[in-house]
Amino acid sequence: xxxxxxxxxxxxxxxxxxxxxxxxxxxxxxxxxxxxxxxxxxxxxxxxxxxxxxxxxxxxxxxxxxxxxxxxxxxxxxxxxxxxxxxxxxxxxxxxxxxxxxxxxxxxxxxxxx
Amino acid sequence: xxxxxxxxxxxxxxxxxxxxxxxxxxxxxxxxxxxxxxxxxxxxxxxxxxxxxxxxxxxxxxxxxxxxxxxxxxxxxxxxxxxxxxxxxxxxxxxxxxxxxxxxxxxx
Numbered sequence: 286x287x288x289x290x291x292x293x294x295x296x297x298x299x300x301x302x303x304x305x306x307x308x309x310x311x312x313x314x315x316x317x318x319x320x321x322x323x324x325x326x327x328x329x330x331x332x333x334x335x336x337x338x339x340x341x342x343x344x345x346x347x348x349x350x351x352x353x354x355x356x357x358x359x360x361x362x363x364x365x366x367x368x369x370x371x372x373x374x375x376x377x378x379x380x381x382x383x384x385x386x387x388x389x390x391x392x393x394x395x396x397x398x399x
Numbered sequence: 400x401x402x403x404x405x406x407x408x409x410x411x412x413x414x415x416x417x418x419x420x421x422x423x424x425x426x427x428x429x430x431x432x433x434x435x436x437x438x439x440x441x442x443x444x445x446x447x448x449x450x451x452x453x454x455x456x457x458x459x460x461x462x463x464x465x466x467x468x469x470x471x472x473x474x475x476x477x478x479x480x481x482x483x484x485x486x487x488x489x490x491x492x493x494x495x496x497x498x499x500x501x502x503x504x505x506x507x
Contacts, residue, residue, distance in 0.1 A: 320497075327403075327499035330495070387448070390442035392442055393441075
């Protein structure tokens with residue numbers, strides 16, 4: 286089984302809809318991250334969490350919210366989706382023991398907002 | 400100026416050649432430097448990291464770091480078609496910042 290899983294893998298939705306992307310990990314890592322990837326722009330950090338009670342905004346948090354339900358679960362929500370949120374979304378984890386060096390990525394969720 | 404900048408590519412090299420991927424960064428306080436490989440439709444995976452000035456070799460891969468010039472590179476020797484992917488440079492100062500990636504194509 287994959288260490289970092291994301292659901293759904295693909296989602297098409299309409300402008301104004303609320304969307305939740307879910308991430309689960311079995312790596313036992315404290316740190317979890319949400320990124321979006323757009324062509325030519327690389328990976329941009331949306332939110333990150335160093336433990337269940339610690340949530341931090343990243344580079345592009347506007348229009349997004351997150352919930353860290355447990356050490357192993359970190360969800361990303363789009364309260365009212367808009368077309369420019371169409372992107373590939375990755376969840377990643379990192380272990381404190383690594384000094385937060387290597388990040389392990391999930392398979393990604395391709396989101397299309399019409 | 401972007402915080403982490405890479406040649407956009409695509410970079411095309413023949414099989415067996417050396418592929419050279421470059422990355423510059425703006426934060427002089429950056430301490431850790433990473434190269435991730437991302438195959439089309441897949442998630443990024445770490446292939447190299449480097450913390451100190453100089454070269455670090457791992458098999459066919461060599462990472463080079465020059466903090467004075469704020470420059471980090473990845474050399475791939477004896478390039479293979481299976482090396483065809485997008486290579487992401489990532490730099491950690493306070494947070495981990497990714498470059499936009501360079502697409503590498505290795506032609507048989």
